[in-house]
Amino acid sequence: ARAQLPTYDPAGIEVAAASTISPNGSVLAGTHGLSLLSLAASSPIGFDALDRNWDVYEKVSAEHGRVADRRTWRLVSPMFLAETRADAERAVSRRIGAIAAYVNRQMGVDPDWAQTPASIIDYWRTESLGEFGQAIIGTPDEAITQIERLIEKTGGFGTLLVLHVDMANWEDTKRSYELFASEVVPHFRNRNAGRKASLQFAEDR
Numbered sequence: 154a155r156a157q158l159p160t161y162d163p164a165g166i167e168v169a170a171a172s173t174i175s176p177n178g179s180v181l182a183g184t185h186g187l188s189l190l191s192l193a194a195s196s197p198i199g200f201d202a203l204d205r206n207w208d209v210y211e212k213v214s215a216e217h218g219r220v221a222d223r224r225t226w227r228l229v230s231p232m233f234l235a236e237t238r239a240d241a242e243r244a245v246s247r248r249i250g251a252i253a254a255y256v257n258r259q260m261g262v263d264p265d266w267a268q269t270p271a272s273i274i275d276y277w278r279t280e281s282l283g284e285f286g287q288a289i290i291g292t293p294d295e296a297i298t299q300i301e302r303l304i305e306k307t308g309g310f311g312t313l314l315v316l317h318v319d320m321a322n323w324e325d326t327k328r329s330y331e332l333f334a335s336e337v338v339p340h341f342r343n344r345n346a347g348r349k350a351s352l353q354f355a356e357d358r
Contacts, residue, residue: 169227174202176209183213188225190314194303195230195286203228203307224311228303231277231288231316234329234337238291244325245290246270252320256282285316293336300341 169188172178182189189210193199207226214221235241253273257264277288289295300313315333319326339345 172206174198176206179206179210180213183210183221184217186219188227190227192229193286194228195299196281199286200306207307223309226310227312227314228310229285229314229316230299231282231285231318232296233290233318233321234293234296234332235325236292241290242274244321245274248320249273252318282318293332296333296337297340
């Protein structure tokens, strides 16, 4: 007999089903009342599947007497931030080769191109960091643009999970998260609206 997975209890421990490209994760999550975790949200194929997979999740949830709640939808995106693109590239250049070799071995991939720090950064930005998709290795503005793309594509989701890749030293890593907290989060919480309005008021007069 097949074991029945427990139904997600909002008052208890949250359980999420991973989803990448196929609708299998959405079906599993909708059937058992689990949260939806979109691991490949930043990959080109995974990005294209986001809205379709949510539609499946809503439909299957309804078939099992539940209402899908976007607040429980988690999207994953790899990000490393610095004040400038050049600063971000400098910060990751020493370790990124070792991390790329690890990812390649994990996925059973043997790249047929020269893996220099610059080429790896370019590949992760434009193609994919493993199954997790395109990485932001750049500025807070680039992170904001990526999140806005995800919001527009999905129609809204509950949580962005920043995939941490250990490709910089501790000080630069802390600075990346500080920049996310001080510049990216306030943008989406509209915390700078008053300051911008005040500055505009002063400029107009």
